[in-house]
Amino acid sequence: MVLRMTNQREIILKELQRSRQHLSADELYERVKKSMPRISLATVYRNLETMSEAGLIAKLEISGRQKRFDYDASHHDHIYCLQCSRVDNIEFDRDLLGQTSPRSAKGYQITGYRVEFIGICASCGRKNSQRSQAGNKKSNG
Amino acid sequence: MVLRMTNQREIILKELQRSRQHLSADELYERVKKSMPRISLATVYRNLETMSEAGLIAKLEISGRQKRFDYDASHHDHIYCLQCSRVDNIEFDRDLLGQTSPRSAKGYQITGYRVEFIGICASCGRKNSQRSQAGNKKSNG
DNA sequence: CTTAGTGCAAACTGTTTGCAGAGGG
DNA sequence: CCCTCTGCAAACAGTTTGCACTAAG
Numbered sequence: 001m002v003l004r005m006t007n008q009r010e011i012i013l014k015e016l017q018r019s020r021q022h023l024s025a026d027e028l029y030e031r032v033k034k035s036m037p038r039i040s041l042a043t044v045y046r047n048l049e050t051m052s053e054a055g056l057i058a059k060l061e062i063s064g065r066q067k068r069f070d071y072d073a074s075h076h077d078h079i080y081c082l083q084c085s086r087v088d089n090i091e092f093d094r095d096l097l098g099q100t101s102p103r104s105a106k107g108y109q110i111t112g113y114r115v116e117f118i119g120i121c122a123s124c125g126r127k128n129s130q131r132s133q134a135g136n137k138k139s140n141g
Numbered sequence: 142m143v144l145r146m147t148n149q150r151e152i153i154l155k156e157l158q159r160s161r162q163h164l165s166a167d168e169l170y171e172r173v174k175k176s177m178p179r180i181s182l183a184t185v186y187r188n189l190e191t192m193s194e195a196g197l198i199a200k201l202e203i204s205g206r207q208k209r210f211d212y213d214a215s216h217h218d219h220i221y222c223l224q225c226s227r228v229d230n231i232e233f234d235r236d237l238l239g240q241t242s243p244r245s246a247k248g249y250q251i252t253g254y255r256v257e258f259i260g261i262c263a264s265c266g267r268k269n270s271q272r273s274q275a276g277n278k279k280s281n282g
Numbered sequence: 283c284t285t286a287g288t289g290c291a292a293a294c295t296g297t298t299t300g301c302a303g304a305g306g307g
Numbered sequence: 308c309c310c311t312c313t314g315c316a317a318a319c320a321g322t323t324t325g326c327a328c329t330a331a332g
Binding site for chain 1: 237246255
């Protein structure tokens with residue numbers, strides 16, 4: 001049960017931190033392969049799981065999407081892009097929601113809540129407005 | 142593009158409504174099979190997709206879990222059980238969150254947000270307290 | 283040395299798709 | 308009649324697992 005700091009584990013963790021993004025297992029695998037070509041995807045999955053259990057990183061489970069991993073294990077909320085699935089941190093007054101949210105409902109004992117913001121990221125927004133500019137003279141189907 | 146009300150579609154819809162629960166595609170498939178044994182799981186998936194696009198039902202995408210479908214298509218929030226994955230409706234003051242939540246962040250144009258409550262449902266809570274009663278005389282590992 | 287961790291391939295879960303034939307309007 | 312819908316099987320994406328071998332402590 002003692003956690004060993006293997007080469008693989010270290011590289012995965014460093015790559016995730018270096019990215020400053022919320023990467024999926026396969027994105028991370030592609031990056032890590034560059035410095036360790038024989039690493040397997042299963043190892044990446046196993047280590048991400050282990051490290052998120054150990055609290056070194058956080059596992060993000062966004063509705064209906066591939067899991068992503070966060071170099072920042074502290075509790076915070078996220079926003080994701082409808083178009084490209086990119087995930088970023090978001091800050092808002094979580095306490096206020098905590099005050100107004102119910103403590104129990106329908107016999108449930110409530111242990112927590114998750115807030116996901118949904119939107120269009122800067123780069124997709126830019127692409128969209130370029131596209132609609134171009135399409136202006138034609139129709140917009 | 143015209144929606145046909147086939148036998149399959151009707152049975153799926155009625156079964157979902159009758160259940161008054163938030164069922165997954167395969168749970169629904171098992172129920173529907175009783176009155177229509179030759180129906181295929183693909184048909185269930187296709188119809189759930191079609192009907193949620195048409196606004197007849199709602200598709201629930203809960204973090205890191207199988208999709209579930211809601212006979213009530215109106216917008217409301219949900220709570221799910223950590224132990225058995227059961228999903229129920231929950232009511233809370235959504236407007237208040239709307240007022241305090243940001244309208245944009247990190248270049249994102251925010252189009253919505255989703256709140257998920259997490260907890261232990263009544264029946265799992267009961268099981269747990271029975272178990273801990275029984276385990277009281279021993280240790281609690 | 284011991285036992286956690288690895289690479290590989292194969293399994294598994296949830297969901298989607300291509301196809302030829304069926305049936306709703 | 309047409310064209311949407313169906314059942315089936317096969318494909319697919321993301322993730323997990325069994326196994327024999329490797330390496331960290």
